[in-house]
Amino acid sequence: LHPRPKPQPPPHPEAAEATIDVMSLAEYEAPYREIWNFFQSQNPGIKVNVFSINEDTAAAHEAKVAGGYLPAIELTQEMQIFFDKSNYEMAVDLSEIPFDWWDRWQFDVKNSWSDLHGLSGPRSLDFFQGFAMTWQYNKELMDQAGLDPQVDVQSWDDLKKWMDEGTAWAAATDGVDWFYNQAWHNWIFGNNYTDCLPLAFEDGQRARQVDCWLGKAKFNAEDSPYRHYYDFFVEANExxxxxxxxxxxxxxxxxxASYIAGKSVMMLHGPWVWDKALAAGSDFAVNDMQSGIPATPPAENQGTWMQSALPPNIDNQWFIRAGNEETPYWDQTVFAWNWFFSPEAVPIRAQAEGRVPLYDLDEPLDLQGPQFQQVLKEIGTPGGKWEAAQFEQAQTGNVLAGPFRKKGSKGVWDWESNGNNEVMANVLSGKITVQEALDIAQANWDESFEGLPTG
Incomplete structure (x- = not known):
């Protein structure tokens, strides 16, 4: 954190007034609307229409785009777009437009995607630490249950005991539907839980996961790291x-909705619902009674409590769709894009989402996001609640194997088409075994990847 000479952004467009459409993450549309209102107050010649989509409306948005609609700035998240050789040309090559802030990132955002894929880029930008899935709970209900996981849960066996006791309490308590509430999300199960839950185990660490993706180990081996992913949900179901x-x-x-309404005690989730509960005015959230613990306390023989975080995004998030270069408002789009990633905008955006920016700021940032305040800032920090714990945020096997994936293939977990739902349902119902689910994963890998380096 240090003052530095500020590069000059692209010259302010002198053309007539322009209107650009900019997407926002749905959960944070209100603060992003305020962020863009601030931009407009400084740049009255550029009007910004802020909009958002969610999982239910993503298909309609893409159909609208196919019909000719062309927003200036979009977000991949709800469309579940990840840029690779099959689709990178749908986005502008960001290395070819004027941009002043490359040296602010704490990783090589300009070249990482291109170096991995051997293609010109990058095609998207993001500056946040990757999403971390942590246990998130209503502390009012947890206290009523007589449970204190921040003290009592120090190992994987402790976590299972906590689950047993909390489940029994919820079953005997009127007005509480679930202790641990879980529902389906193809991306969360296909890109988050799969890499998160095995970290509780010595043989489940990310390096071993990566070996499966790069063909150095088998997804269906007896000691597969991914066996722990299925085993957890089988036990939770049984x-x-x-x-x-x-x-x-x-x-x-x-x-x-059940958590926000105070009818479920906890979830394994990212940063979003901490903020949603506050925005909804839930009493427990407003009263600062949300809390949590890192996701995977260590099992036997795993010495360190690891907390998974997705790696910094190099193949997704904010992008400019190809075709914008030909619009009459292109100069305004480039100007707005530069401001959006400037040292002026980044700290405001970080506060809006409550997430750590991997970006050198001019001034220290006192981040107030509730997941960060309650859990993440306490991990690996001297004097923190989990000072001996560590983040695992290296690149995942999914990202590293991405350049070798065949166009149109399922991928290991077949999550894009929601095929992982059927596999999980069959495992939980006993229709197939965990071994058979891992056999499916290995077969999917065999069919989906080619040209991986050997040795």
Whole structure:
């Protein structure tokens, strides 16, 4: 954190007034609207229409784009776009437009994607630490249950005992539907939980996961790191920790809504619902009674408590769709894009989302996001609640194997088409075994990747 000479952004467009459409993450549309209002107050010649989509409206948005609609700035998240050789030309090559802030990133954002894929780019930008899935709970209900996981949960066995005790309490308590509420989300199960849950185990660490993706180990081996992913949900299902119809439950409508309403005690989730509960005015959230713990306390023989975070995004998030270069408002789009990633805008955006920016700022940032305040800032910090814990945020096997994936293939977990839902449902119902689920993953890998380096 240090003052430095500020590069000059692209000259302010002198053309006539322009209107550009800019997408926002739905959960944070209100603060992003304020962020762009601030931009407009400084640049009255550029009007910004802020909009958002969610999982239910993403297909309609893409159909609108196919019909000719061309927003200036978009976000991949709800469209579940990840840029690779099959689709990178849909986005502008960001290395070819004027941009002043490359040296602010704390990783090589300008070249990482291109070096990995051997293609010109990058095609998207993001400056945040990757999403971390942590246990998030309503502390009012947790206190009523007589449970204190920040003290009592120090190992994987402790976590299972906590689940048993909390589940029994919820079953005996009127007005509480679930202790641990879980619902289905193809991306969360296909890109988050798969790499997160194995980290509780010595043989589940990310390096071993990467070996599976790069062909150095098998997804269906007896010691597969991914066996732990399925084993957790099998046990959660058999012991009644989670709802029995988990794979048919709606992520927002059944799980998040129940937590926000104070009818479920906890979830394994990212930063979003901490903020949603506050925005909804939930009493427990407003009263600062949300808390949590890192996701995967160590099992036997795993010495360190690891907290998974997705790696910094190099293949997704904010992008400019190809075709914008030909619009009459292109200069305004480039100007707005530069401001959006400037040292002026980044700290405001970081506060809006409550996430750590991997970006050198001019002034220290006192980040106030509730997940960060309650859990993430306490990990690996001297004097923190989990000072001996560590983040695992290296690149995942999914990202590293990305350049070798065949166009149109399923990928290992077949999550894009929601094929992972059927596999999980069949595992939980006993229709197939965990071994058979891992056999499917290995077969999918065999069919989906080619040209990986050997040796």
């Amino acid at each position: 012991k009644g920790w989670m709802p029995p119809d988990m794979t048919t439950r709606q992520w927002e409508g059944d799980m998040e």
